[in-house]
Amino acid sequence: MSIEEGCKMNQKGCSKKSDQKLDTFDWLCDIPESSSVTDLVEVTFKNTRKGYFRNSNELTLEKGDIVAVEASPGHDIGIVSMTGQLVLAQMKKYHIDQSRIEIKRIYRKARPNDLERFEEAKSREHETMLKSRKIAEDLKLNMKIGDVEYQGDGNKAIFYYIADERVDFRELIKILADTFHVRIEMKQIGARQEAGRIGGIGPCGRPLCCSSWMTKFSSVATSSARYQEISLNPQKLAGQCAKLKCCLNFEVDCYVEAQKNIPARNIELEAMDGTYYHFKTDVFGGIMQYSSAPNMATNLVSIPIERVKEIIELNKQGIKVESLLKREDDAETKKADYENVVGQDSLTRFDKKKKKKRKGGQRDKQEENKGEQMRNRENKDDNNRSERPDTPTSSTSEKEENGGKENRNQEGRRNFRNRNNGRRNRNNRGREEGRSNNVNE
Numbered sequence: 001m002s003i004e005e006g007c008k009m010n011q012k013g014c015s016k017k018s019d020q021k022l023d024t025f026d027w028l029c030d031i032p033e034s035s036s037v038t039d040l041v042e043v044t045f046k047n048t049r050k051g052y053f054r055n056s057n058e059l060t061l062e063k064g065d066i067v068a069v070e071a072s073p074g075h076d077i078g079i080v081s082m083t084g085q086l087v088l089a090q091m092k093k094y095h096i097d098q099s100r101i102e103i104k105r106i107y108r109k110a111r112p113n114d115l116e117r118f119e120e121a122k123s124r125e126h127e128t129m130l131k132s133r134k135i136a137e138d139l140k141l142n143m144k145i146g147d148v149e150y151q152g153d154g155n156k157a158i159f160y161y162i163a164d165e166r167v168d169f170r171e172l173i174k175i176l177a178d179t180f181h182v183r184i185e186m187k188q189i190g191a192r193q194e195a196g197r198i199g200g201i202g203p204c205g206r207p208l209c210c211s212s213w214m215t216k217f218s219s220v221a222t223s224s225a226r227y228q229e230i231s232l233n234p235q236k237l238a239g240q241c242a243k244l245k246c247c248l249n250f251e252v253d254c255y256v257e258a259q260k261n262i263p264a265r266n267i268e269l270e271a272m273d274g275t276y277y278h279f280k281t282d283v284f285g286g287i288m289q290y291s292s293a294p295n296m297a298t299n300l301v302s303i304p305i306e307r308v309k310e311i312i313e314l315n316k317q318g319i320k321v322e323s324l325l326k327r328e329d330d331a332e333t334k335k336a337d338y339e340n341v342v343g344q345d346s347l348t349r350f351d352k353k354k355k356k357k358r359k360g361g362q363r364d365k366q367e368e369n370k371g372e373q374m375r376n377r378e379n380k381d382d383n384n385r386s387e388r389p390d391t392p393t394s395s396t397s398e399k400e401e402n403g404g405k406e407n408r409n410q411e412g413r414r415n416f417r418n419r420n421n422g423r424r425n426r427n428n429r430g431r432e433e434g435r436s437n438n439v440n441e
Contacts, residue, residue, distance in 0.1 A: 021048050021199060021211045024082055024090065026063065034084040041106060042087050043069055043078035046149045047197040048211065051078070052091055056105045068114050068152065070104035073183070077110055077118040077152030094215070114152065121150035128180060132159060135175055143167045146194045156183040162194060192217045195241035202239070209246055220244040224252040227259065229281060258283045263308055270315045272322050276301065290324065301325065374413065 022044075028034040039055045053069050055061060065080045082090065091098075110118070129148040136143055143163040150157050157180060161167075169186060176184050189197070196210030210217070225237055225248055239245040265278040269290055276290035279297060288308050292299040301324050303311075311321055 021196070022050065022213065022215065024086065026082060026084075026086060028085055029063070034086075037085040038088055040087045040091070040103070041067075041080055042082035042090060043067060043106075044081040045076065045078045047147070047199075048193075049149070050081070052087065052096060052103060054103045054105045057108070059106065059109065061106075061109075066110040066115070068107045068110050070107060071151055071153075071156070074151060074153040074155045075107055075114075077114060117154055118152045121152065121154035124154075125150055128157065131179065132176060135179070136169075136172060139172055139175075141167055141169060141172060143169070146189065147197055150182075154182070156185065158185045158187055160187050160189050160194070160197070162189060162191060190217065191241040191243050192246070195239065200240055204247075208240065210241075214246060217246065218249060220246060220248050224248040227252050227255045229283065255283055262288070262305060263312060267312055269308070269311050269324060270320045271311075271324055272320050276324060 024042075039058070041053055041055050041061060043051050043053055045051065051069070059067075061067070061080050061083055063080055063082065067078060067080060068075045069078055070076075125148045128150075129145060132145050132148065136145060142165065143161045145159055145161045147160040148157055149160070157176075159176070161169075173184050173186065192210050195208060196214070199211040200208050202208050206212075220243070222232060222237075222244070224244075225232060228248070228251065230237070230248075237244055237248070259281075262281060262283070265281070267278070269276040274292055276292055277294045278288065279291040279300060280289040282288075286305045287302050288305060290301050290303060291297055303324055307324070307326065311324065314321055
């Protein structure tokens with residue numbers, strides 16, 4: 001089976017997943033019987049707004065088709081985001097009852113003139129939002145207009161606003177209707193819903209939960225951070241909506257369940273060498289850290305939870321332990337949590353080492369060292385000559401060669417001494433000139 005057959009690829013994109021906000025993974029898209037279960041279709045509009053419509057005209061629809069749907073008044077333009085059996089599951093999830101709510105219908109697939117009117121209406125949204133903010137500011141209304149969405153035919157506009165308290169915007173609606181000549185609808189949203197409509201990337205590197213899958217927003221308290229041993233830093237705990245991150249509630253139940261067997265943190269441990277205070281707890285690791293200072297990380301000791309309970313029972317009997325850790329625990333070495341397979345852990349192993357630049361003073365030292373080495377060689381040669389036994393006289397040519405070598409060595413030593421004397425004289429002159437200048441000043 002080819003990829004095209006298994007994933008039901010069409011011209012609008014893969015029918016399983018799309019880049020729309022609040023998209024749902026259609027895991028039944030490759031089952032032919034799934035599309036014939038119901039005639040209900042899920043249609044997505046701007047950002048996170050969705051609706052469910054009836055395909056009464058029996059159109060052949062796929063995910064990604066642009067359709068014209070019934071609206072009041074006129075029609076709206078949206079994109080088909082789901083068909084088949086999963087539409088019923090989504091309606092059940094959002095508590096949409098077909099018997100109580102009238103399901104509107106799909107008129108047709110969008111025509112070129114429908115798309116032209118739709119694009120023209122979309123081009124006016126940003127300018128309309130800026131003007132409406134100015135009007136609300138002139139009326140001194142305590143509200144923020146976060147987004148504007150025009151209907152597909154351009155006869156209606158939805159204004160999404162945020163307000164902390166009740167706002168009387170009857171005068172605002174009259175002015176907006178006279179200014180833009182459309183039907184006005186006001187919808188109040190929260191800060192989290194606004195972040196979901198705008199979208200973005202969270203600090204975890206993934207798209208925001210409120211724009212990708214989350215639709216119900218429960219209240220988040222700082223106690224969720226305390227249960228998970230997270231520092232109460234407002235800048236790290238707040239999301240892009242300036243509220244506490246929704247993900248703080250995702251794992252808090254696991255932490256609450258795991259902390260039932262952990263002793264209270266306000267209990268102090270008494271030992272022979274002093275009193276220890278709780279500092280930090282590794283909930284899932286089963287280890288508690290204690291410090292010898294109440295408000296500082298001093299002489300930290302990591303103790304298993306079972307040992308902490310044992311020490312607390314001994315302290316209740318008035319017994320102070322010699323050591324917080326048992327001898328077995330103290331002798332054990334902590335095993336590494338990873339294995340170095342490659343054998344290269346350093347991040348700077350490929351960097352070139354910088355060569356140190358030689359300073360001017362090092363040259364003089366090197367020359368002095370060379371002079372000392374030459375003097376040492378001379379002393380060694382003199383000692384060797386004195387220790388040698390008498391030998392027969394050599395030929396005149398050998399004597400001349402040896403004499404020439406000795407002369408060259410003497411000349412080299414004289415030149416080296418002269419250079420050193422010249423440097424010393426220059427240094428002495430510089431010091432004397434500096435002293436004279438200080439006296440004159």
